[in-house]
Amino acid sequence: MxxxxxxxxxxxxxxxxxxxxxxxxxxxxxxxxxxxxxxxxxxxxxxxxxxxxxxxxxxxxxxxxxxxxxxxxxxxxxxxxxxxxxxxxxxxxxxxFFDILDQIEDDVYKQESFISAYTAFCLSKLLLLQNPQNAFLLSCFKDIGLVILARTFPSLFNGVNRLSGTDRFEPVEQAKIIGVYPGELSAWILQKWGFPEEFLLPLKSGKLMGDQNTMSGVIYFSRYISDFILNGEIHVKYKTLENLFYKLFNRNARDLQDLLVELIRILPQQASFFGYQQLEDLTIIEILKDHLDIFDKDLLSYNDLREEVMKAHRRLRKQAKEIYILRDQLEKNYIKDSITGLYNHIYLREFLLQKIREASRYEYPITLLVFDIDNFKAFNRDFGYAAGNELLKQVARLVTQNIRQSDILARYGGDEFAIVFPYTGLPHSRAVAEKIANLISTATFEDSFNYKAHQLTISIGFASILPEQSLDIDEKLISLVIKALRQSQKTGGNSITQATA
Structure with a gap:
């Protein structure tokens, strides 16, 4: 090509x-x-x-x-x-300008270009170049050619993308695959946008040494800095940065440190304005965490250090909030029933096993009760599934309001509900079952879909275990209770059956 x-x-x-x-x-x-x-x-x-x-x-x-x-x-x-x-x-x-079918990762590319632009601006000021704003723009769009290459010649782009280490930044190595310096492709696009050819000359250079090519060197070096900030030392070692900084600009390691500190002062504020949230809490200590020994005592002022601490604090608060949101989503998607908001059968089994073990260890009784709504299939058929779902919600709210905080109500499946009562054994468990049955049978359930009020009855199966009779596995207890529930249903419903081993 x-x-x-x-x-x-x-x-x-x-x-x-x-x-x-x-x-x-x-x-x-x-x-x-x-x-x-x-x-x-x-x-x-x-x-x-x-x-x-x-x-x-x-x-x-x-x-x-x-x-x-x-x-x-x-x-x-x-x-x-x-x-x-x-x-x-x-x-x-x-x-x-990105297309959904582009093979390039647009967020990564935009962040890299954003950091490159600000690196070039800060470095141009350090080197006293005439117009840092030009360096800013050229560094931002230095790889726009690769975006279009990914769209039009994906095999060539993938070849460039497979380059490893610092070869991925080298125009000479990229040109071996593409057949042209990537900067020339970017310059062609920018010229199509109206930029004059002489303005774009620094992009076209593949040779970066010498005073006449200082702007080319700034653009070239900005690639290294942006990758180091985003990826640490995965591709670029800090020592490589120091050596290249000296080779290109004849500047020492202290100047490089000053450049990084100035850059990290600028980036978070600018990132916030342009919507790069991932870069808002960048800190110099985080970026150079593996090279803290290079800091001179006067590199960071008291205000800088205070800002570093504040950024770290904000990041921790942000991460804590994200963890809370993820945990909440996990509960909703994994252990919560989407219709009633109750725990589902997955969580019920885990909780029950935990409580059985505790009951066996600390010698207290535990009761499992499962009930279902009588004739619920007929209800759905006659009044519709939307009304059926609303009925399940009302039952869930009513029972939740009438059990202890230590008890767990879950939707076991369909119209079946399960309750785990820790610290509850015979004869109290029988009284609890009767209370739940009476609670449902005396309540009125409003149907806003059909403008009706409904009366319900339930069938119940339950079992209580004592520590010395503890069943080793929760599955056996559940099986016994479900068997008792089926027995209640066979009698025509609106009944309570105690499980027997």
Whole structure:
């Protein structure tokens, strides 16, 4: 595969993303200054986003020489570069140019590009480059060509994706598979978007050494930093970063530490604005957790350390909340019945086995009671399943309100309910069974679907065990109680049967 073949295919393809009209206009104004009158689409965009952008315009990445108070202020001095980057980053973060069938992981790609952009900005300021905003934009879109490659030539993209270690960042190694430097493909797309060729020259370079290619070196190095922040030392060792930093820019290890600290100061706030929630709690200590020995005593100020602690605290609170939500979902999906909200038979068996073991160990009685609603199948047939489900809910609420907190009511299946009564034996268990039967038979159950009120009866089977008679397994107890329940049903319902071994 060669460059001409790929670009010829892209020229004819409809899979190349197009910029919205307002972005095309911003790029024309930025580089060509050919638009005197601003279009309605652009002015509407600025009017709509001015207030939303105001907080980020106060950060050092997008700070302007003079405060932005009207949309026209964006077109003063070099504010247009800031507008360009803000608008493109917002469009990029939305990810509308991704296709659901793309083989690239869009969230990972967007995070990597986001970090690369801010790395390039901070590094450009450290190196005193003329326009850090240009480095920001070029680093953000340096791999847009790979996105389109994944869409149009998936076998080539997969070949690049299989590169291991630092080879996955090397343009020379990538070119061996694709037949062209990936940066040239990205530059072609950006040129289609209206960026001038001379602006895109740093993307096209495969050779990164020398003062004349400092911007190329910044873009190249940003790949390493973003992967290190996202993945630790899986692909990039910290020592590799130090050596490459010195080789490219003739800067020492302390300068690299300063760069990382500055970057982590900036990223969380910017990530929050653009919706990258995974990056909001980044900390320098977390990123360099395996290399804390490299810190000089004055690298982090007291305020930095306090912020690190606060971030860690926020992350722990966030994780605790996520664990609580997951546990709640687990209960709903695994151990809770979706109709009644009661525990299901899975949890009932686990709870019963636990209580049998406790009863055997601490020598207290335990009772298992199972009941079902008489003629429930006929009820569903006559009044409908929606009314039947509502009836099950009402029965569940009524019984729950009339048992102890230590007792467990579960939906065993269909119209069958089970109750485990710890610390309950004969003769009290018989009285409890009679209480449950009377509770149901004297209640009135409203049917909002058929505008009726219903009276019910139930059939009950129960068994009580004493420690010395403890059954070793819960299955045998359940089997005995279900057998007793069937006996109650055979008598015509509305009856109670005590299980016998």
């Amino acid at each position: 060669n460059k001409e073949h790929i670009l010829d295919s892209w020229q004819k393809s409809e899979k190349i993303p197009r910029l919205p009209e307002y972005l095309q206009e911003i790029i024309r104004i930025c580089f060509h200054n050919t638009v005197q009158e601003k279009s309605k689409a652009l002015l509407d965009f600025l009017e709509l986003h001015l207030e939303a952008h105001r907080p980020i315009l106060e950060t050092n990445v997008f700070s302007t020489k003079k405060p932005i108070t009207t949309p026209e202020d964006f077109f003063l001095d070099r504010n247009i570069d800031i507008l360009r980057n803000l608008a493109l980053m917002e469009w990029f973060a939305e990810g509308k």
